[in-house]
Amino acid sequence: MQPKGARREDVLHVLDQKGGLRPGVVDKVHRETGVPAADIYGVATFYHLLSDPDGGVRVCQGLSCKMAGCDRLMADLRSRDTKATYVSCLGRCDLAPALWDPDGEAVIPQPGLTASHDAMAIDLLGAERPAYGALAAVMERGSDWMVEELERSAITGRGGAGFPAHIKWKGVRSQAEMERYVVLNADEGEPGTFKDREILLRRPHLVIEGLAIAAFTLAANDIYVYVRGEFGRARESMETALAAARRRGDLDHLDGLRWHFVDGHGAYICGEETALLEALEGKRGMPRMKPPFPVEKGFRGKPTLIQNVETIACLPAIVDRGGDWFRSIGRREAGSKLYCISGHVRRPGVYEGPLGWTLRELLEAAGGMVGSLKAFSPGGASSGFLPASKIDVPLDFKSLQKEGSMLGSSGVVVLNQSADMVEAALSQAVFFEDESCGQCAPCRIGTQVLRQTLERYLTSRDVGVLAHLEPVMWGMGEASICGLGQAAHFPLQSAMQYFPEEFGVAAPP
Amino acid sequence: MSQNNGHASQSSDGFIVVDGNELSFREGETVLQAAQRAGIEIPTLCYDERLTPAGACRMCLVEVEGSRLMQPSCAYKASPGLVVRTQTPRVERNRQFILSLHLADNVQDRDEAEDNNPSRLHALAEDYGTLGAWPRVERQRQERPEDTNPFIEFRADRCIACSLCTRYCDQVEAVSAITLAGRGAHTTISTADRLSLTDTTCELCGGCIDVCPTGAMTEKQALAYGKPERELEKVRTTCNFCGVGCQLDLNVDRQANRVVKVTSPPPGTTVNDGNLCVKGRFANDFVHHEERLTDPLIRGEDGQLHPATWDEALDRVVQGLQGVAERHGDDALAFISSSRCTGEENYLFQKMARAAFRTQNVHQCAAT
Amino acid sequence: MTNSIPEIRDADFLFVTGSNTTEAHPIIAMEMKRAVGRGAKLAVADPRAIWLTEIADWHMQLKPGSDVWLLNAMAHVILEEGLESRDWIEANTENFDSVVETVKRYPPEEAEKVTGVPAETIRQVARAYATTPKAGIYYTLGITEHTTGTDNVYALSNLVLMTGHLGVRSAGMNPLRGQNNVQGANDAGATPVFYPGYQRAEDPAVRDKFSRAWGVEQNPNPGLNLNDMMKAMGDGRLRGLYLMGEDIVISEPNVERVEEALNHMEFVVVQDIFFNESCRWADVVLPAACFAEKDGVFTNSDRRVQRVRKGVEPPGQARADWQILAEVMRRSGLEQPDYQDPGEVYAELASLAPKFGGISYQRLDTEGGLQWPVETPDAPSTEFLHKGGVLRGKGLFQAVEYRPPFESADPEYPLVLSTGRTLYHYNAATQTRRSEGLSQKQPESFVEIHPGNAFKMGVEDGQLVDVVSRRGRVRCRAMVSRQVRRGSIWMPFHFPESKTNYLTTDAGDAVTGTGEYKVCAARIEPVLEDAPRQVFPGSYASARS
Structure with a gap:
């Protein structure tokens, strides 16, 4: 039980300040915050940037980095006596094999980007916007108007779930409770995805203006910006932009609006919105059961809007140019979309196009394949794999769902003929096992079963070891608490479905 | 109840x-x-x-x-x-899936699993069935072998990370001595910095043992005794320490005439709602302690106490008390009983004072 | 208790005073924690920063012995702000006006000077208590073990009566019994004032009833209570003593005088499970069975009669106390039913005490526990008392004035010593110290002392010290801790080799005779022979040092 006056929400920050989980730190944090020592230890061991403060350089072993030779990079680092640790995904798939030095984060070079244009909502290479005109417009027209416009735009959440944004907004507004929060989910970490990073680095003002619009519309007084710990540069960019906006007086009309920047500490799962809330509250980032949903009981048990960076960044354009305009950009579904592409591609990067682009179009924007297309993962690890034959499937929510896949975070990874699908599936299985929060049995144990089975198969090539996978995958999808566990078997399942010969079977299981 | x-x-x-x-x-x-x-x-x-x-x-x-x-x-x-x-078939398949998964990750044989505490996991697996025996999952969970606390043993290989023990510790006992630690496959139960329980806020209530569905949290002393709980007989009784009146189950080895351990009745059935404190659960060594009095003693001419038969001792008691009464009157006797004894014994005690020795001088340590 | 233990979890306001509940009644504390977890407000009035203060909304850290001031000041606030329950007072109580007059003289600002508790805190707690319908008071020895113990209880009950927090679920006045069967021993008549079932010994009709029932004319002379007995032993009025399960050499205050008095006894019987300290004076020692070796009932704090059941055979020749007593009576010439088991004894008790008339082993075995009064075989268990009004006619307000404790700190004895229990041991620790595990967790006695006082006296944490009062000197280790107030020290009384009760005063409450274990003047003298060491690593108190 938390003692009266304990400062639970400060635990992660104070742990970080004191250098993470080193001898004596738990006790110091306990004395400073009043939180029970065991709770602090439990929290510290959950986040790998805290639990392994001496991990040194982090080497990404996400799918793109794996294919680009992260193992060679690691061997190289170690041969030079550089302390290095594998991590899941650093959000730098364009730089594969990527690394990150916590003691001196390198400047992130510009990836492949769509040339500046004004046909899309975000325009990563666009010029900095002047005064926050969209915010002013919303304040003038009122929050009802804003919600209507949002509904008209038909924008859906860009984080992966694709939930209509206006329903969340209405959900928060319908609560009697007036203590409300807006949370920016900038905990980007899905392998293959680095679009939010680019928005934060290049268009921070879109995000700040979008957040201000959301806070005004929902009558929230506090905005929490949760940026993944490995994106120090992105966070600096946001803070600089906020300071500039304040200096210019862009936010003057929003009295009492408080901005809070919170660092992630190395847990992919905190991209799940309720796990993120737990992290904000200073706890282990384990997803909550839903219902209740955050719009009703979110941060501190109060109504909370949580949106992805890209969703928020679209708001100024929606306000400036109208919801109808935004909706019309998309093909079958509304709006423009940032697509990431990495793997065996000539110009890995972030390309903005109408929602519903096909892989063929995206590859075109990115300079084409290196080698020939064998398979692709359309939307992060959770989306599994599709074969080359699906190159013309629109990359939108519904079309991909029909294919048994998902758009997810639209982090596309392309694999050429050199890829071994068993190894690709194993790479994704390792990711899910490492990033499972461990809360529910299907995911905690299931991810271990998948990884171990694939390893056994890789060494033995004995089809017999795969025998029990079907019920395990079924159960993980059916019984896991959150999306991570529910989707963790997709890579393997889809690989077995589309490339059965590599798993020693003739027909799909 | x-x-x-x-x-x-x-x-x-x-x-x-x-x-x-x-x-x-x-x-x-x-x-x-x-x-x-x-x-x-x-x-x-x-x-x-x-x-x-x-x-x-x-x-x-x-x-x-x-x-x-x-x-x-x-x-x-x-x-x-x-x-x-x-x-539905879906619901039932899920139950079997969960049980299969846990068994792949746990001790598989029920007898082996129930070496001390009953295992709800294994009992459910028998009741609901499984989807077959799956290959064993490799262990990645940390134990705390250096924990020298006297009572509570944590066996990580049996832990299913259900968090019953940590939630109990946080919400009921409210001392927050243990926590879920690590992440994913490494999730385990730990104290702060993996300290020994005695060096933490733990009050050794043992509630973690009672709520554990697999015996991952277990009693050191009972484990050492070596008889599983199912071979012991449970005798429901009332705790003999403070005034709460907790119901507890003496787990008795009849053959050896021994109280092996104490467990709590299930929550919702008695006044203590499934809870016990360190004394109620663990402070029972005294029952079989070598210093227990086993014979009546009478002080002899030499001024020392010597073993005697019950006949001798009881007669001596009656003679001694009656002698005082004859010499100094009934009210020269005083009878002090104990609130530790039963109601019947206190009844008989005051009856003895008032009826057998005809004095109202009877009391007990009754501050509370 | 007027309420039941399971009601606590539903309370919205808890006023815990003079009770270190987490250590003395851990399971009741769990219920309190549950209430707090649900959002209940908790106010703790205690000279020590006990564990509960961690989760309390208010901690009123009063000076030992200033309870009446604090409680009267709370009453003052309630009346001053018109928060009393007028209709309820009208319908259910008497003598309200006397309290109104008295507490006028106890304004919070003055109370602050005497008690050390900020006036604003007193006001807040008084308001919260008065205005929360489900508000319960919980107290124990910190209230009663004073020369003003009865006054303290009256002052508390005045608060209950003026707010009408009685006869409602989760609201009432709840003394927590310290021992498993204090309630049961009193219920059974092991007190000079009452025959079984609280039938007054001074009432000739009651004595007649028992004379007939037992076939022996009952002695009309008033009996001595425990405190009086100790004095009568000293002055020669008592010459014979029968001790059943009670080690007076450990548990009574001013032990030195008790030991002296025992030397004058002509005949002493000790009946116990261990060779206790009092056995040194015994002419006969009778080996008894412990709770796990016999049948019977215990009655807990919330009047719940519950079964004790035999699990194992007693060691050697040891016998259950009830068997021994029946045999002593038989040999004394008293005609006795030939009791086959304690159930028959209970039936006799129930037949003579209407409050328990409906309780039988059969019912206890099928229904679990029964809370008395249960007067007939078909009467239900009584969950909380005073439902729909005060039990015995009208609730009587008793105006009480502050009286200082028997001893106060002075230049020679500048500290105020309180004594109490710890979680890991129990009373004289005859049982708990025979647990290897508990002795490992808490191996020896200690005295808690505030860092401010310790520094001045040159006492370090873990250092050996002598605690000295006008009555004696006891050696133990110092635990430097902010759990105690500056100027106060605290010791457990569990450790025979460090008998705290050599220090305490036997000045007792005028009504109950209960000794003032909570306040006596003392000083601390460092012993310089060994290096300090940590007393109990990881204990709550050391964490707060």
């Missing part, structure tokens, strides 16, 4: 439909609670009525109409008109 734990009124706030039966529920109740009250069995591993549900074991998933995914009945709130199914 006398049940004063429930609400005074049994009023209903609506009805849900479970497997075609209309069940009443009260505001705030979960599907599981409503079903349990109606006698519908839904298996659980991480549920305890004293604790906020974790929804983590996924054993209690049921189908809820209108919901794509199965929902944890332990946490899903009942609402008017909710339609729930607890016996």
Whole structure:
């Protein structure tokens, strides 16, 4: 039980300040915050940037980095006596094999980007916007108007779930409770995805203006910006932009609006919105059961809007140019979309196009394949794999769902003929096992079963070891608490479905 | 059992439909609670009525109409008109899936698993069946071998990370001495910095042992004794320490005439609601202590106490007391009893004072 | 207790005073924690920063012995702000006006000077208590073990009566019994004032009833209470003593005088499970069975009669106390039923005491526990008392004035010593110290002392010290801790080799005779022979040092 006056929400920050989980730190944090020592230890061991403060350089072993030779990079680092640790995904798939030095984060070079244009909502290479005109417009027209416009735009959440944004907004507004929060989910970490990073680095003002619009519309007084710990540069960019906006007086009309920047500490799962809330509250980032949903009981048990960076960044354009305009950009579904592409591609990067682009179009924007297309993962690890034959499937929510896949975070990874699908599936299985929060049995144990089975198969090539996978995958999808566990078997399942010969079977299981 | 734990009124706030039966529920109740009250069995591993549900074991998933995914009945709130199914093939397959998965990750043989405490996991596996024996999952969980506390042993290989023990420690005992630690496959139960329990806020109540569904949390001393709980006889009695009157079960080895350990009756059945403190659960060494008095003693001419027969001792008691009364009057005797003895014994004691020795000088240490 | 233990979890306001509940009644504390977890407000009035203060909304850290001031000041606030329950007072109580007059003289600002508790805190707690319908008071020895113990209880009950927090679920006045069967021993008549079932010994009709029932004319002379007995032993009025399960050499205050008095006894019987300290004076020692070796009932704090059941055979020749007593009576010439088991003894008790008339082993075995009064075989268990009004006619307000404790700190004895229990041991620790595990957790006695006082006296944490009062000197280790107030020290009384009760005063409460274990003047003298060491690593108190 938390003692009266304990400062639970400060635990992660104070742990970080004191250098993470080193001898004596738990006790110091306990004395400073009043939180029970065991709770602090439990929290510290959950986040790998805290639990392994001496991990040194982090080497990404996400799918793109794996294919680009992260193992060679690691061997190289170690041969030079550089302390290095594998991590899941650093959000730098364009730089594969990527690394990150916590003691001196390198400047992130510009990836492949769509040339500046004004046909899309975000325009990563666009010029900095002047005064926050969209915010002013919303304040003038009122929050009802804003919600209507949002509904008209038909924008859906860009984080992966694709939930209509206006329903969340209405959900928060319908609560009697007036203590409300807006949370920016900038905990980007899905392998293959680095679009939010680019928005934060290049268009921070879109995000700040979008957040201000959301806070005004929902009558929230506090905005929490949760940026993944490995994106120090992105966070600096946001803070600089906020300071500039304040200096210019862009936010003057929003009295009492408080901005809070919170660092992630190395847990992919905190991209799940309720796990993120737990992290904000200073706890282990384990997803909550839903219902209740955050719009009703979110941060501190109060109504909370949580949106992805890209969703928020679209708001100024929606306000400036109208919801109808935004909706019309998309093909079958509304709006423009940032697509990431990495793997065996000539110009890995972030390309903005109408929602519903096909892989063929995206590859075109990115300079084409290196080698020939064998398979692709359309939307992060959770989306599994599709074969080359699906190159013309629109990359939108519904079309991909029909294919048994998902758009997810639209982090596309392309694999050429050199890829071994068993190894690709194993790479994704390792990711899910490492990033499972461990809360529910299907995911905690299931991810271990998948990884171990694939390893056994890789060494033995004995089809017999795969025998029990079907019920395990079924159960993980059916019984896991959150999306991570529910989707963790997709890579393997889809690989077995589309490339059965590599798993020693003739027909799909 | 006398049940004063429930609400005074049994009023209903609506009805849900479970497997075609209309069940009443009260505001705030979960599907599981409503079903349990109606006698519908839904298996659980991480549920305890004293604790906020974790929804983590996924054993209690049921189908809820209108919901794509199965929902944890332990946490899903009942609402008017909710339609729930607890016996569909999907629900039943999930139960077997969960049990198979846990067994792959745990001690597989029931006898081996129940070397000390009963294992709800293995009992459920027998009741509900599995999807077959799956290859064993490699262990990645940390133990605390250096924990030298006298009572509580944690065996990580049996832990299913259900968090019953940590929630109990946080919410009921409220000392927050243990926590879920690590992440994912490494998730285990730990103290701060993996200290010995005696060096933490732990008050050694042993509640973690009682709530553990697999015997991962177990009693060191009973484990060393070597007889599993199922071979012991439970004798329900009342604790002999403070005035709360906790009900406890003496786990008795009849052959050896020995109290091997003490366990708590299930929550919701007695005044202590499944809880015990360090004294009630662990302070029973005295029962079989070598310093127990085993013979009546009489002080001899030499001024020393010597063993005697009951006949000699009892006669001496009566003679001695009657002698004082004859020399100094009945009221020169005083009788001091103990609030540690039973009601019957205190009754007989005051009766002895008042009827056999005719004095009102009878009292006990009665400050509280 | 007027309420039941399971009601605590539903309370919305808890006023815990003079009770270190987490250590003395851990299971009741769990219920309190549960209430707090639900959102209940908790106010703790205690000279020590006990564990409960961690989760309390208010901690009123009063000076030992200033309870009446604090409680009267709370009453003052309630009346000053018109928060009393007028209709309830009208319908259910008497003598309200006397309290109104008295507490006028106890304004919070003055109370602050005497008690050390900020006036604003007193006001807040008084308001919260008065205005929360489900507000319960919980107290124990910190209230009663004073020369003003009865006054303290009256002052508390005045608060209950003026707010009408009685006869309602989760609201009432709840003394927590310290021992498993204090309630049961009193119920059974092991007190000079009452025959079984609280039938007054001074009432000739009651004595007649028992004379007939037992076939022996009952002695009309008033009996001595425990405190008086100790004095009568000293002055020669008592010459013979029968001790059943009670080690007076450990548990009574001013032990030195008790030991002296025992030397004058002509005949002493000690009946116990261990060779206790009092056995040194015994002419006969009778080996008894412990709770696990016999049948019977215990009655707990909330009047719940519950079964004790035999699990194992007693060691050697040891016998259950009830068997021994029946045999002593038989040999004394008293005609006795030939009791086959304690159930028959209970039936006799129930037949003579209407409050328990409906309780039988059969019912206890099928229904679990029964809370008395249960007067007939079909009467239900009584969950909480005073439902729909005060039990015996009208609730009587008793105005009480502050009187200082028997001893105060002075230049020679500048500290105020209180004594109490710890979680890990129990009373004289005859049972708990025979647990290897508990002795490992808490191996020896200690005295808690505030860092401010310790520094001045040159006492370090873990250092050996002598604690000295006008009556004696006791050696133990110092635990430097902010759990105690500056100027106060605290010791457990569990450790025979460090008998705290050599220090305490036997000045007792005028009504109950209960000794003032909570306040006596003392000083601390460092012993310089060894290096300090940590007393109990990881204990709550050391964490707060």
